[in-house]
Amino acid sequence: MRNFELWHKDIVCVRSGAIxxxxxxxxxxxxxxxxxNVIRLRVPEAQEGRVLPEYLLHYLCLDKSVAWMRDRAAATAAPSLRSESLGSLRIPLPDLAEQQEIVASLNGLDELDRAHLAVAASVRRTRIALAGALLGPSTEPAPDIIPRRRLEKEASL
Incomplete structure (x- = not known):
């Protein structure tokens, strides 16, 4: 089963189903x-000083790269991407220093994106909880609050 084990910084692409x-x-x-159901891409040891797996990942995650993969997936009931097709994708390969700069920039934006998504999800959960507490049925009104029946009567006018 060693041939099917994943290594750190392998890239996995969906082979069949939703690309x-x-x-x-x-x-x-x-x-x-x-x-x-996946294709594993691994930078060969001989190329490790020439190409960063993170650079390849960022390139493969571009909308145009994903669209390219979808276009090459066989038109069957479930789309299927062949490794031969993926092997024909042309990827520009700048020198290692430029790849490192690109990866650092994009990784930073990815972290910021994840942080904003977490904040947005937290705000949404808070809004749902607050709306339920404020708008849900109350069992007993507080003495300094207008009785619910009066509010309902005024709202129907």
Missing amino acids: VQPALVQQHQIGWLMSP
């Missing part, structure tokens, strides 16, 4: 077995 952005294998996923 979505690829993902980078993280430290905690080392040794996981890959599904037959």
Whole structure:
């Protein structure tokens, strides 16, 4: 099963089904077995000083790259991307220093995006909870608040 184990910084792409952005294998996923539903991309040891897996990931996550993969997925009931098709994708490869700058910039924006999504989700959950508390049925009105029946009567006018 060693041939199917994922290594740190492998890139996995969906082979069949909904073609979505690829993902980078993280430290905690080392040794996981890959599904037959994915294609694993790994920078060969001989090329490690020439290309960054993170650079490849960012390129493959571009809308145009994902669209390219979708276009090449076989037109069947469930789209299927062949590794031969993926191997024909032309990826511009700047020098390693430029790749590192690109990766650092895009990783920073990805972190900011995740932080904003977390804040937005928290605000949404808070709004739902507050709306339920403010607008939901009350069991007993507080003495200094207008009775609910009076509010209902005034609202129907």
